Amino acid sequence: MNIKKHIPNLITLLNLAAGLLAIIAIFKGYYDEAFIFVCLGIFFDFWDGFLARKFNVAGPLGVQLDSLADMVTCGVVPGLMMFVLFQNIQEDSTSVYYLTEEYFYMGFVPYLGFLITLASCYRLANFNIDTRQTDSFIGLPTPANALVIMSIPMIQYANDFEGLTTILYNPYVLLFVTILSSYILNAEIPLFSLKIKEFTWAKYKKQILFLIGSLLSFFILGFVAIPLIIISYVLISVISNKMTAKA
Secondary structure (H helix, E strand, C coil), X not given: CCHHHHHHHHHHHHHXXXXXXXXXXXXXXCHHHHHHHHHHHHHHHHXXXXXXXXXXXXXXXXXXXXXXXXXXXXXXXXXXXXXXXXXXXXXXXXXXXXXXXCCHHHHHHHHHHHHHHHHHHHHHHHHHHCHHHCCEEECCCHHHHHHHHHHHHHHHHHCCCHHHHHHHCCHHHHHHHHHHHHHHHCCCCEEECCCCCCCCHHHHHHHHHHHHHHHHHHHHHHHHHHHHHHHHHHHHHHHHHHHHHHC
């Protein structure tokens, strides 16, 4: 029995388990734990593919398992998180945001958070059949998008930047984030891959420098750094693409 071929799939299932635990944490109101579980799931998502290539056991089963696990951890979880954020705002600010019998339709607003889940599902399915995304991405990867969404409650409750906290506690801002998130997941924007298939400086210099810069930013700014890192990721990719095209 070849045990090696089962190791990557086991790690993928750990990614799925982390996503399930994140869902439970959100229902219990433990948003910090949900954030940690999503980070843990993304960590497993990196290593399952890396080990599959390292052990030369990559196959169609692993590809499907990976997408199904990501659908929960990076699709269902951020959609549910946005649903809960909308819901919390409406429960705390009924009169401000017209959640009354007269404006009963506002009760449907939280469900718009699941647009993120739908967009993530489409992005994952498209990724599996898009031959252009073997060494790079087109559209924001679901793990990166999930980190942005999961950082919102962390920024709100850390309250290190009061002005930003106030902005993020506004349903119209969250609706904008939801729509932008759903769009950029499937936008025709080429982005460099953050997955390092082998630890070589010459081939993955951009990725390594970006990851180091991201870690430094997180230590300095805390959770506020996460959306800034993702914005930087998109901008660096766009600028790099334009420079390559001119060359």
